[in-house]
Amino acid sequence: MLVVMKKDSNQQAIDRVCDLIRARGFAPHVMPGAVRIAIGVTGNQGFVEIENLESVDGVMEVIHVTSPHKLVSRDVHPEDTIVDVRGVPIGGKEIVVMAGPCAVESREQVMHIAREVKRLGARMLRGGAFKPRTSPYAFQGLKKQGLEFLAEAREETGLPIVTEVKDTDNLELVAEYADLLQIGARNMQNFTLLEEVGKLRKPVLLKRGMSATIKELLLAAEYIMSQGNYQVILCERGIRTFEDSTRNTLDLNAVPVMKALSHLPVVVDPSHGIGLWSKVTPMARASVAAGADALIIEVHHEPQKALSDGAQSLTPKSFALLMRDVRRIAAAVDRTVASGE
Amino acid sequence: MLVVMKKDSNQQAIDRVCDLIRARGFAPHVMPGAVRIAIGVTGNQGFVEIENLESVDGVMEVIHVTSPHKLVSRDVHPEDTIVDVRGVPIGGKEIVVMAGPCAVESREQVMHIAREVKRLGARMLRGGAFKPRTSPYAFQGLKKQGLEFLAEAREETGLPIVTEVKDTDNLELVAEYADLLQIGARNMQNFTLLEEVGKLRKPVLLKRGMSATIKELLLAAEYIMSQGNYQVILCERGIRTFEDSTRNTLDLNAVPVMKALSHLPVVVDPSHGIGLWSKVTPMARASVAAGADALIIEVHHEPQKALSDGAQSLTPKSFALLMRDVRRIAAAVDRTVASGE
Amino acid sequence: MLVVMKKDSNQQAIDRVCDLIRARGFAPHVMPGAVRIAIGVTGNQGFVEIENLESVDGVMEVIHVTSPHKLVSRDVHPEDTIVDVRGVPIGGKEIVVMAGPCAVESREQVMHIAREVKRLGARMLRGGAFKPRTSPYAFQGLKKQGLEFLAEAREETGLPIVTEVKDTDNLELVAEYADLLQIGARNMQNFTLLEEVGKLRKPVLLKRGMSATIKELLLAAEYIMSQGNYQVILCERGIRTFEDSTRNTLDLNAVPVMKALSHLPVVVDPSHGIGLWSKVTPMARASVAAGADALIIEVHHEPQKALSDGAQSLTPKSFALLMRDVRRIAAAVDRTVASGE
């Protein structure tokens, strides 16, 4: 259920509605929009009725939502959500490029790459400290030390950090360092982790599971938002299909579909989406042309020595060309990209 | 096997090499390039050896190709192939937009739509006269009469025609009218049809099967080329995956992958690729940004009355916006699109 | 639409109803059942009304069918259909095993294998004379000569022949030799071929396309039946998924689903379904346990020398073990398998 407030409704009116909702054992979610405020109601199973709600002061309309996703839905929140990540707005006119290594491997490595991507126009630094790996015998990341190296790189370059949290055990630690918490594809339906992240008040980058439908991704975002954390960014990173000449099948259809169904920003990860470094740039261009709000790109100064995902990492030199191309496409869709130095 | 001729080799030398190849029971394919001529050898099973071929006059190099696709391969023919469809070059700097109804439904319908798409910048007219349909009880097309209506529209507008041939029985008839013969997704591995089309000297638009890998699409093109018809255009039109909020999953990864593996032009069909008219334009933009040489778009002036695929057809008004957007993206990748009237 | 006739309705009554249907431009299909006769009506687009049909002599009930598949549907024909292939009934209590080489390679090869599989209990001989191959450079079959070798093997062993027809051009020729015409997976939606096969009065084995849904397979069968050929056998042979340790994913779910939706017999091809000879026998057992009416198995006396599909072919020795196992499972589901010599 969704309660739409009148344009001029004041805080008192909002509080009263929230109290009524709580009195029935449900949870109110105040969602401010550009023009008016809506209050989402969750916690119910099926249809809800709160008598006389429509006659309460300040209430304009009560909408019964049948869709399984509510808070995530554009019906509920027609304007685009802009998520602010330590001063970098995601979801607005400017397309944000996040770049960095797959995994943090050493202090020198991350500092070097951070400087390079900053110089070329990236607005955020990516890098994994806790790495989920298919084999128990593969490199699992530098863990806490990796986070410290990232923080050091942030201090020098000013770039906010996006890094993955792979379990609730390390959530507190990772959240201390990260500006944008990444939930990886394999954890998209780790509902406990989603709920814990939902209790924080920190932006979340939620990656689509490799066999998750768009509706399931939206419901995973709903898990986070139902706990009160509305700063969620959806990430298309390729799905698993029968095609075997690419690592994944980047589903760019998902970009306009998600932008239509949801108000949340959409980021695309063409590095994982195709898995072949020489084809990351055309897919980055295509992502922006399809309507992506941001890109997340793997960059490594020595891809052949990378401890993971070397085959899909761009060198700084190739990344410069990507940035040039992406700027041109952004302009063609009336958007901008940071210019670098 | 591939025989690369010296730059200055004359026709006599070429003929001699071809004769030697034929003498061993194989088929020579003379493939002129910008700089030099290569002669592909097919008909062998596995490794071939023709003694002393390297010492024949005019021969620069003999390359043993291990890849199952030969004629289709960029190794064999490094320059982009440009297919000329009745004066419209596909595969060059200009991006060609083909547009029209899914099915030809009446003389008035096709004439009206042809005029509209021509006015808005389309360079070719699409329209189905023989329609393969999943149910035997669905509309199967106007058949010969449909072809005649298309020809009439061509006469008035000057737009070359692309239309589907769905079996060998009607191939002669369809080939009489079509400027570009379309092989549909369901026929991508109808090898008899591929071979028959390969015996013609007419451009072919080969659509990817809905569960075909990129390699299988290239091998299907190889079937056509192995018969001597080198004017093949590859078409990405979406693959079948578990995602059910779109009709298909448009695999734009396939664009840079196919452009790297093959010298053939690549066209994208975003109408079938997403199946939702309101999202065709962003996917058309993404296709061009990914490197497509052409687009094929379903347009209908009354989509709600269309006998097939109404849900994915653009009105002329929406098509105008698509053309505007596609022109801007084309410019951003240093290409052009016809300006319309 | 479906017209159900009274139990005691005579030929005259049936003819009268058919005439009325034809008079409206539709096609009647007389379908005899164990208890009563039903007449299917096809050729309509959407809802049909033939006035006063219910008051015609002999008519018990007129049922408006909304499902896209009609003739194929168990609603229309509740009893199991038994297809008679030159004296071998498929769809009854006895489970029929068809066996033989993937491709006919020589007279000796096919004679040898035919004798072996006959001896071990196979009731039909399989073997391809026209082979659809992904690459134009792979072995394409012995064609007419292959058919002649098959006929010779039939003459000696008495085993009816199942062999593939891959295009309409060779349909007449193949139909002359084959007792059961196989439509391969790649041709499941070659609608022209389906219609031509539908005009014959010869049993058809219709293989599921590698990315076809069960509903699409049933609609493909409907194409054949809508032309008047009701002797169709459905074949599950594996679908294409992301799993890459097997050639295909054998979808045994399809067996009970198809048996519930349709009255047609179901055969399973575990050889293609898993693609690994050492695992064909457990999958053959599972097929029978799931409710399959027949099996089609690739057998080759020298798999390592086979021109195609050697990796999935059983030797006669392994086939003997398969037959023993299948007999035991058949007994456990109250069915039988021929005992061999």
Added chain:
Amino acid sequence: MLVVMKKDSNQQAIDRVCDLIRARGFAPHVMPGAVRIAIGVTGNQGFVEIENLESVDGVMEVIHVTSPHKLVSRDVHPEDTIVDVRGVPIGGKEIVVMAGPCAVESREQVMHIAREVKRLGARMLRGGAFKPRTSPYAFQGLKKQGLEFLAEAREETGLPIVTEVKDTDNLELVAEYADLLQIGARNMQNFTLLEEVGKLRKPVLLKRGMSATIKELLLAAEYIMSQGNYQVILCERGIRTFEDSTRNTLDLNAVPVMKALSHLPVVVDPSHGIGLWSKVTPMARASVAAGADALIIEVHHEPQKALSDGAQSLTPKSFALLMRDVRRIAAAVDRTVASGE
């Protein structure tokens, strides 16, 4: 790396080898077999060399394993592993049927169903107390209270309990009650949970992720085993494909493939695998015919009132027929099933 010990090697020799392995920073895994003991070495990245190991007393052979899965592999442990779950052996001659409701809904419900399935021959009781659900607004289980009801049912019936653990936070609690810890499909690559479960000494039922390859499932089992918990049971429960007439596509190919690659027992879940209660029995038959060691079946006495998965739950009456059928198939593959009362 794998160290195979001589037949007569004593504990001292084994300890010495383990010490040498630990001295190099690797982890030894002592794996007793029927004839001899092998010691797996993990913790290395790539090739390992421990000098002179082959000359140590008691060592028969040192095998360098290149496969990414080691402990899970049949190469390393040729005999079938039998996992003992509170006295019920899984992986031996007897096929074990686990049955019960999808979710524990009340004391009465679970007691009633437990008595019924016990009476009909089930050897273990299944039931979810912590339910991972796609929507945050769906029923999430009775949690601790659900575990208590399960324990009470075990006390009365003697049936060991299998129940899901969905996060590390509740692992200790769930492990206190469960006899067999289930890792659900969505958690198959929740590596933190796998490692924590690996530190316990309790049997684990590991479900295949809905888009996981067989190799990935084996690597997930390897995660558990690499921590020292060797009591892992692999579970095929259907994969996600394009087919939409069933909930999942049950991949029975996986049964013989996994039995060949690994020594671990394999259980099949036909309830989730097809998702249609009326077709669970044929798929249960097929599972046993394909070689499954156990089945896990959803049973509910009032499926239409079930809070989750009602559509795929059998009534006790249908379950009785399933048991009868499964017993017959088991006998046909020389195995047994408990007879019930």
